[in-house]
Each structure stands twice: as structure tokens, then as C-alpha cells.
Amino acid sequence: MTIAFLFGSLILYIALNIPIAISLGLSALTTLIFASNVSYGMIVQQAATSLNSFPIMAIPFFMLAGILMSKAGISKRLLNLANALVGSFTGGLAQATILASMFFSAISGSGPATVAAIGSFMIPTMKDNNYDKGFAASITATAGSIGVIIPPSIPFVVYGITGEVSIGAMFLAGIIPGIIIGLMLMIFSYIISKKNNYSAVYKRVGIKGLIKAINDAKWALMIPIVVLGGIYGGIFTPTEAAVIAVVYAIFVGLFVYREMSLKDLYDGFAESCLVAGTTMVIIALAISFSYLMTVEQVPRTIANFITNFSENKLVILLLINVFLIFVGAFIDTISAIIVLTPMLLPVVTQVGVDPVHFGVILVANLAIGFVTPPVGVNLFVASNIGLVSIERIVRSIIPLFIALIISLILITYIPFLSTFLPEFFL
Amino acid sequence: SNGSDNSAANRGQEEFELGITYVVAETQSTHLAAEVFKEKVEERTDGRVSIELYPAGSLYASEFDASEAVQLGNIEMTITATSPLAGFIDEFMVIDLPYLFSDAESAYEALDGDLGDQLLGLLPPLGLKGLSFGETGFRQITNNRGPIESPDDLSGLRIRTMETPAHIRPFQEWGANPSPLAFGELYTALQQGTYDAMEAPVSLIYSSRLHEVQDYLTVSNHFYTATIMLINDDLFNEMPADIQEIIQEEALAFKDLQRELASEQEAEWFEAIQEDGIQVNELSDDQRNVFQEIGLTLYDEFEDEIGRDLIDLAIEISEN
Amino acid sequence: MNLLKLLDERAEQVLAVFAMIVMVILVFIQVIFRYVINASLSWSEELARYAHIWMVWLSASYAVRKSAHIKVEMVKNIFNMKTQKVINVIALLLWFAFALFFAWQGLSMVLSVMERGQRAAATRIPMWIVYIALPLGGFLMSFRLVQRLYFLFNSAKAAEEVETK
Ligand code: NA
Ligand code: NA
Numbered sequence: 059m060t061i062a063f064l065f066g067s068l069i070l071y072i073a074l075n076i077p078i079a080i081s082l083g084l085s086a087l088t089t090l091i092f093a094s095n096v097s098y099g100m101i102v103q104q105a106a107t108s109l110n111s112f113p114i115m116a117i118p119f120f121m122l123a124g125i126l127m128s129k130a131g132i133s134k135r136l137l138n139l140a141n142a143l144v145g146s147f148t149g150g151l152a153q154a155t156i157l158a159s160m161f162f163s164a165i166s167g168s169g170p171a172t173v174a175a176i177g178s179f180m181i182p183t184m185k186d187n188n189y190d191k192g193f194a195a196s197i198t199a200t201a202g203s204i205g206v207i208i209p210p211s212i213p214f215v216v217y218g219i220t221g222e223v224s225i226g227a228m229f230l231a232g233i234i235p236g237i238i239i240g241l242m243l244m245i246f247s248y249i250i251s252k253k254n255n256y257s258a259v260y261k262r263v264g265i266k267g268l269i270k271a272i273n274d275a276k277w278a279l280m281i282p283i284v285v286l287g288g289i290y291g292g293i294f295t296p297t298e299a300a301v302i303a304v305v306y307a308i309f310v311g312l313f314v315y316r317e318m319s320l321k322d323l324y325d326g327f328a329e330s331c332l333v334a335g336t337t338m339v340i341i342a343l344a345i346s347f348s349y350l351m352t353v354e355q356v357p358r359t360i361a362n363f364i365t366n367f368s369e370n371k372l373v374i375l376l377l378i379n380v381f382l383i384f385v386g387a388f389i390d391t392i393s394a395i396i397v398l399t400p401m402l403l404p405v406v407t408q409v410g411v412d413p414v415h416f417g418v419i420l421v422a423n424l425a426i427g428f429v430t431p432p433v434g435v436n437l438f439v440a441s442n443i444g445l446v447s448i449e450r451i452v453r454s455i456i457p458l459f460i461a462l463i464i465s466l467i468l469i470t471y472i473p474f475l476s477t478f479l480p481e482f483f484l
Numbered sequence: 485s486n487g488s489d490n491s492a493a494n495r496g497q498e499e500f501e502l503g504i505t506y507v508v509a510e511t512q513s514t515h516l517a518a519e520v521f522k523e524k525v526e527e528r529t530d531g532r533v534s535i536e537l538y539p540a541g542s543l544y545a546s547e548f549d550a551s552e553a554v555q556l557g558n559i560e561m562t563i564t565a566t567s568p569l570a571g572f573i574d575e576f577m578v579i580d581l582p583y584l585f586s587d588a589e590s591a592y593e594a595l596d597g598d599l600g601d602q603l604l605g606l607l608p609p610l611g612l613k614g615l616s617f618g619e620t621g622f623r624q625i626t627n628n629r630g631p632i633e634s635p636d637d638l639s640g641l642r643i644r645t646m647e648t649p650a651h652i653r654p655f656q657e658w659g660a661n662p663s664p665l666a667f668g669e670l671y672t673a674l675q676q677g678t679y680d681a682m683e684a685p686v687s688l689i690y691s692s693r694l695h696e697v698q699d700y701l702t703v704s705n706h707f708y709t710a711t712i713m714l715i716n717d718d719l720f721n722e723m724p725a726d727i728q729e730i731i732q733e734e735a736l737a738f739k740d741l742q743r744e745l746a747s748e749q750e751a752e753w754f755e756a757i758q759e760d761g762i763q764v765n766e767l768s769d770d771q772r773n774v775f776q777e778i779g780l781t782l783y784d785e786f787e788d789e790i791g792r793d794l795i796d797l798a799i800e801i802s803e804n
Numbered sequence: 805m806n807l808l809k810l811l812d813e814r815a816e817q818v819l820a821v822f823a824m825i826v827m828v829i830l831v832f833i834q835v836i837f838r839y840v841i842n843a844s845l846s847w848s849e850e851l852a853r854y855a856h857i858w859m860v861w862l863s864a865s866y867a868v869r870k871s872a873h874i875k876v877e878m879v880k881n882i883f884n885m886k887t888q889k890v891i892n893v894i895a896l897l898l899w900f901a902f903a904l905f906f907a908w909q910g911l912s913m914v915l916s917v918m919e920r921g922q923r924a925a926a927t928r929i930p931m932w933i934v935y936i937a938l939p940l941g942g943f944l945m946s947f948r949l950v951q952r953l954y955f956l957f958n959s960a961k962a963a964e965e966v967e968t969k
Contacts, residue, residue: 328817
């Protein structure tokens with residue numbers, strides 16, 4: 059009964075176009091009024107204490123860093139480098155979009171932010187060069203998913219906190235799977251480009267041109283070294299690393315490239331408050347929802363249900379993947395992680411799945427959710443900045459979606475891809 | 485959790501549903517004893533009280549938040565270390581003072597006697613009722629540099645402490661570089677060397693596998709950590725006298741069982757972490773005195789907040 | 805008039821940006837102290853966390869003004885314009901009710917914490933100063949929702965809204 063209220067009202071509120079954060083809070087409140095004796099004060103207390111956490115502050119800081127890097131001129135140089143590297147291949151612009159998204163992923167923790175940073179330049183460029191606009195937007199949207207797999211990654215931070223898994227280990231675990239997704243997308247877009255005769259736009263730049271592009275991008279290329287090197291070198295925690303990235307971006311923008319004015323800096327902070335605020339409010343209110351689930355023993359029930367069905371690790375992982383793809387189509391990543399981690403993590407650890415490996419599976423699934431309708435944030439962003447209708451994008455996304463699914467299967471059934479780097483370095 | 489009001493009306497009896505939240509894992513003495521508490525209370529009240537346990541921080545990951553939730557009436561009960569209560573009541577810091585208790589026996593005597601009574605008496609105005617004191621036990625220092633034999637060996641070590649002045653100040657005086665850190669980040673921070681050292685009871689070191697990322701353990705017994713079973717005061721006062729009595733009695737039984745289990749577990753786990761390869765040294769009486777002398781100078785510093793009477797009372801009990 | 809316009813556009817933004825700047829500075833000097841001065845600060849992290857709570861709940865209201873909260877438009881878009889408007893009004897009213905509930909419960913938490921004199925562990929700041937960000941956020945949000953409701957029925961304002969977005 060309580061569960062029906064909780065999930066039923068959530069679906070209703072989301073359908074009514076109420077923000078996801080508020081829908082989560084409202085459904086918790088509805089349940090408290092009609093079907094639970096937990097006190098009303100719980101919602102507000104959780105909304106304060108869930109934010110009163112140092113590790114979780116990595117999220118606003120990484121968002122701020124990403125925004126300031128665009129304003130500092132860093133993403134522009136990464137694009138130039140990507141074009142110099144792969145722009146002369148068949149479908150070079152698509153290849154460069156994927157590669158630039160991978161580069162940008164290494165400095166941004168967010169999928170939609172990656173789409174915005176790369177797509178705002180690449181979608182118009184592809185359209186100008188006679189690429190199908192649906193394909194242009196869909197390649198940008200799918201490549202943006204890599205943003206949350208290659209570290210830093212906001213969903214990994216949320217998973218690490220919810221599942222009590224080291225955030226540092228999660229970041230390392232994402233590197234190889236992120237590269238695999240990138241390569242897979244490159245292979246598929248090569249085939250599509252060949253079929254549609256998307257020839258190269260850029261001439262080969264030669265070794266000299268390449269060195270120049272690398273040199274121009276060196277301040278950008280240093281960021282992953284500073285951030286990840288700092289975390290694994292024991293110099294700072296993930297949250298502190300994010301702040302170092304912020305200070306670095308300000309320094310490069312103001313003093314090295316000198317492309318950022320003080321007004322840009324203020325605007326960057328204001329923009330990040332908006333993006334971080336809306337994300338963190340989802341977290342703050344999703345916790346109340348998750349609290350009621352725990353009180354109602356939902357995680358235990360689901361766990362029993364799954365293990366009664368099968369105790370085979372491979373079967374359970376398959377079931378969970380199908381379930382997560384379905385969930386990812388409807389729910390945003392952050393609230394999905396908060397709600398699902400306590401439900402699924404005990405089940406998979408019981409059959410011997412490494413919590414770090416499971417984190418990568420979970421986030422990879424939800425990253426695919428970024429590009430599946432009806433709720434796919436990357437689709438919305440690509441549609442907005444590329445001026446392409448969602449329907450048009452969805453039609454061209456199918457082959458790329460298959461590329462993502464193949465990557466997901468590899469990530470799920472070859473644990474080594476996720477666990478090798480954390481085990482090697484930690 | 486719904487519909488209980490109906491069945492209560494049918495039988496003409498008041499029913500109470502109590503949720504107990506705590507951060508320790510299901511392997512720990514606190515959980516094992518809480519299971520017995522639940523069983524006994526439900527049995528003796530004939531089902532008029534039902535209890536749900538929420539171990540491992542599944543409802544509240546922080547003890548401070550859990551205590552606040554009990555105070556605000558968002559959850560009925562918690563079992564928490566007493567240290568976070570210093571945020572509500574300064575006097576509770578007394579338990580955390582360095583080298584306050586010479587051994588477990590004197591800690592039990594103080595907390596089950598006058599000192600404990602005085603502290604419990606401070607809780608009701610804050611909306612809390614304290615039922616009994618359990619323990620996490622004496623805390624030890626672990627690090628990656630070498631055995632700690634004198635304050636010099638602590639010099640410059642980045643050590644993770646709990647977020648209470650009563651823990652931070654002594655380590656500053658002993659020459660270390662204490663800094664609080666979220667517990668969830670501790671393992672990685674030690675592994676990667678962001679922190680060099682930590683201090684915790686053996687049970688916590690073992691259950692969080694922290695000995696895997698630390699090379700040396702010093703038996704310093706520098707702080708004692710007590711736990712307390714808290715219930716929302718208004719709720720407790722609403723209960724019929726017979727239920728109150730049962731809960732109070734079983735809370736005292738909980739305390740005895742938990743302490744017994746805790747000391748068994750501690751001995752067992754102390755062996756286990758040594759077998760896993762952590763190198764152990766024990767402070768000799770002379771070495772211990774050096775730390776203690778410095779620690780005692782801080783008692784005056786906390787006098788304003790804690791009150792001289794309470795400090796003297798604790799010392800007096802411990803010395804007898 | 806101009807002051808009112810400035811307040812309307814900037815009030816939460818300026819405060820939230822200030823809180824974000826405080827967060828960045830505190831965490832940065834925490835790292836600097838640890839490595840350059842070789843002394844750890846015990847209060848910087850705590851203070852940064854409190855600034856974070858403020859930043860988020862001020863931004864929650866700022867995001868109402870900027871229509872930035874993440875929503876699902878899919879279902880609503882099935883209907884004709886008139887029905888969509890009805891859905892919008894219902895959504896705003898439910899949201900408004902939640903914001904008021906949040907302000908009310910937040911205030912009662914603040915009063916309870918204030919009465920009991922709760923203080924932070926490291927900085928010893930009274931906790932009500934931290935928690936007052938919640939009822940303030942709820943109150944500001946409900947004000948912004950009334951404003952949105954007004955825009956919904958005032959097409960001139962609504963057009964202006966679309967332009968500024
Ligand atoms: Na990333
Ligand atoms: Na989706």
C-alpha cells in the first residue's frame with residue numbers, strides 16, 4: 059500500500075510536468091500524509107543532512123570546473139586537437155566529435171555538459187558539411203554519455219557515497235570502459251559515414267600541425283594529470299581535486315589564454331549555481347524517497363525476488379541490465395542511483411560481483427539512459443543546441459544505440475575491464 | 485507500518501512501533517545485542533511494542549544526524565557514540581577527554597553510576613531520553629610511518645580524528661596534524677597517503693578493514709568511546725508505565741550483553757588484524773604517562789564547557 | 805523600480821554565487837594549509853559544507869526564476885495548448901504547496917534547534933544559522949512560484965520570459 063502511494067504518486071507528479079526533484083519530495087510527502095507514520099519533519103531534515111557531506115560537494119565543484127573550462131577557452135583547443143588527429147579520416151567530423159567528447163570527459167563529470175561543450179560547435183559544423191542533421195545530433199548525444207564514464211564523473215561520486223565504495227577507485231574503473239565506448243562509437247560512425255559518403259573535411263595536418271595543436275592544448279591536457287594524479291598521488295581527496303580544477307581553470311582563463319573576463323567568471327559561477335543547484339536538489343529530495351523505501355523494506359523485498367528467480371551471476375546481471383535500461387529510459391541518473399544502489403548492490407555482491415565493477419555497470423546503463431526517450435537529457439541538450447527535433451535524433455540514433463549496448467555487454471561480462479586499473483593502482 | 489491504529493483499537497491497547505537506527509554493521513556487538521533487545525521487548529510486551537532495526541547506517545549514515553532525528557521525532561530510537569552529543573550538550577564532552585578512564589571497569593563504574601546519571605539528566609530538556617550506556621571501547625592509533633612511542637613519533641603525522649574538539653585538541657598538543665574526514669573516504673585516503681594515520685577502536689579498524697592500509701598499531705588507549713541508547717523523550721513519556729519499565733530493564737540488559745560481546749570481539753579481532761600483518765606496540769607505563777601528562781593539561785581548557793564538577797567526578801571515580 | 809527589477813533578477817543569484825565562492829576558497833585554503841603551511845585546518849571543511857547547504861537552497865529558488873529545474877515535458881506535450889495550461893497551473897499549485905510545506909517544516913526545525921542551542925562540532929556555530937537556509941529556500945521558492953503563476957496569465961510577461969531564456 060505504502061509502496062503504491064510512493065511510486066504511483068511519483069509517476070503522476072512527473073507526468074504532470076512537476077520538476078523531478080519536487081516530484082520526489084511531493085511523493086514522499088503524499089506517502090507520509092496517507093500511508094506512513096514517519097513524521098513530516100523527516101523530509102526537511104534529510105534535505106539538509108544529505109547536503110552536509112564533504113564528498114558530495116565534489117559534484118558542484120566538478121560542474122563549476124567544467125563550465126569555467128569552456129569559458130576559459132579550454133574546450134575549444136581540445137576540439138582543434140581532435141580535428142588535427144582524426145579530422146582527415148572518413149567521417150572525420152563525426153570521429154573528431156567522439157574524440158573531443160572523450161577528451162572533454164576527462165575534465166568534465168557530466169554527460170549533458172559534455173554534449174553542450176562539444177555539440178555547440180560540432181553539430182553546426184557537421185550540418186554545414188552536409189551531414190544528416192539527425193546523425194550529427196545523435197553522435198554528439200551518444201558521445202556525451204562518455205562524460206560520466208571517463209573520470210571525473212558525477213554519477214560515480216553519487217554511487218560511491220550511496221554504496222560506500224571509494225570514489226577514487228570508481229574513477230579509475232571508468233577509464234577503460236569509457237575508451238571502449240568511444241572506440242565502439244568510432245567504428246559504428248565510420249561505417250555510417252562510409253555508407254553516406256561523409257568524406258573528410260580537414261586536410262591532414264602533418265606532424266608539425268599536430269605538434270602545434272598539442273602545444274595549443276597543453277594547458278587542457280594537463281588537467282586530467284593534475285586532477286587524477288593529485289587524487290591517486292595522495293595529494294588530495296576527490297572534492298579537493300575538483301576545487302583545484304576550478305582554480306586551475308580560473309588561472310588559465312584569466313592569465314594564460316586571457317579569454318575570460320571577470321564578468322565571464324561571475325557568469326560561470328552563476329551558471330554553475332543553476333546547474334549544481336538543480337542537481338543537488340534532486341539528491342536532497344531523492345534521499346527522502348529512498349528513506350521511505352528503506353523503512354518499507356523495499357530493497358530487501360526486491361533482493362529476495364531476484365535471488366529467488368535465479369542465483370546465477372550471469373543471469374542476475376542480465377536481468378539487472380534489462381531492468382536498468384528500462385529504468386534509464388524514464389528516470390534521471392542521479393535519483394536512479396540513489397534509489398537503486400541500496401536495492402541492487404546487496405544482491406550482486408551476494409553472488410560475487412565486485413562493488414566497483416557493479417558501479418561501472420550501473421552508471422554505464424544509466425548513461426545509455428541519457429540518449430533513450432522519453433527522458434534523455436543528452437537528447438534534450440543536443441536538440442536544443444543543434445536545433446534538431448527529438449524525433450529526428452531518435453531515428454538516427456538506433457545504430458549508435460546498438461554500439462552502446464555492445465559496449466555494455468563487454469563491460470558487464472568482462473569485469474577485468476573495470477577492476478584492472480583500481481587493482482593495479484590501489 | 486500502516487494500519488496499526490486499527491488493530492490497536494480492536495484490542496483496546498496502545499501499540500508502539502519503534503525504529504532503531506545505528507551506523508555499525510550487522511557483525512558488531514551493538515547489532516547482536518540490539519537483536520536480543522528487540523526480541524525481549526516484543527516478547528515481554530506481548531507484541532504491544534514492535535521494533536524494527538536499521539543497522540549499517542541504512543537510514544542515517546551519520547550519528548549526529550541520527551541523534552538529531554530522534555530529537556526531532558523523525559525516528560524513535562538510536563544507538564550512537566556519545567561524542568556527537570557534544571553538539572547538543574557540552575557536558576557530554578567529558579567522556580571524550582584523553583586518559584579519563586584507566587580501564588574499562590572504571591568507565592563502567594562511572595557511566596553506570598553518578599557520572600552517567602548526571603549526564604542522562606541533561607537529556608530530557610533536549611527531547612531525548614538516554615536508556616543506557618554501551619561502548620565502542622578504547623581507541624588506538626594506527627599509522628604508516630612507524631611505532632608510536634612518544635609524542636615525537638606523532639610529529640607532523642596527518643591523522644584522521646572524529647569531529648570533536650575533545651579529540652582534535654589533544655592530538656594537536658601531542659604534535660600531530662589532526663584533521664576530520666568523512667569516514668567513507670578514510671580507507672582510500674589512507675591507502676593513497678592523503679592521510680598517514682587514524683585512531684579508532686579495534687572493532688572499527690577490523691570491520692572496515694583499515695588494517696589493510698596501515699602498517700603500525702599502537703595500543704595507546706588514549707580515548708574511551710561510550711555509546712548510548714536514546715529514545716525520543718515525548719514518546720517515552722506517552723508510554724504506559726509497564727512498557728516504560730520493560731524498555732528500561734531491557735536497555736540495561738542490552739548494555740551488559742553488548743559490553744560482554746564487545747570485549748570478546750575485540751580480543752578476537754585484535755588477534756585477527758595482527759595475523760593480517762599489522763605491527764603492534766603497546767605503550768609502557770612511562771611512555772603512557774608522557775601522553776597523559778600533556779592530555780591532562782587540556783582538562784582546564786574544557787572546564788568552561790564541561791564544568792569542573794563533572795570532570796572532578798569522573799577523575800574521582802576513575803582513581804578509586 | 806530599477807531596484808525591484810534588480811532584486812527580481814539577482815537576489816538569489818548573488819547570494820548563491822557568494823556561497824559558491826566561499827566554498828571554493830575554503831576548500832582551496834584547506835589544501836594550501838595542508839601542503840604549504842603543513843598544518844590542517846579543522847574548521848574549513850565544516851564551514852564549506854554549511855555554505856554548500858546555503859548555495860543549494862538559494863539556487864533552488866533562483867532556478868525557479870530561470871525555469872531551470874529538470875522536468876519531463878513528454879506527457880504534457882501530448883495535449884492541446886488549453887489542456888497544457890491547465891496542467892501547468894495544477895503543477896505550479898502542487899509545487900507551491902510543497903514549497904510552503906518545506907518552509908513551514910524547515911522553520912519548525914530551525915526553532916527546535918535554536919531552542920535547544922545546538923552547535924556545530926568544529927566551528928561551534930549555532931546550527932540554526934545553517935538550517936535557516938531551508939525555510940528561506942522554501943519561502944523564496946513559493947514566492948517565485950506565485951510570480952510564475954502570474955506570468956502564466958500575463959502573456960506580455962510570458963513573451964518577455966521566453967526572450968530572456
Ligand atoms: Na568525465
Ligand atoms: Na532515458
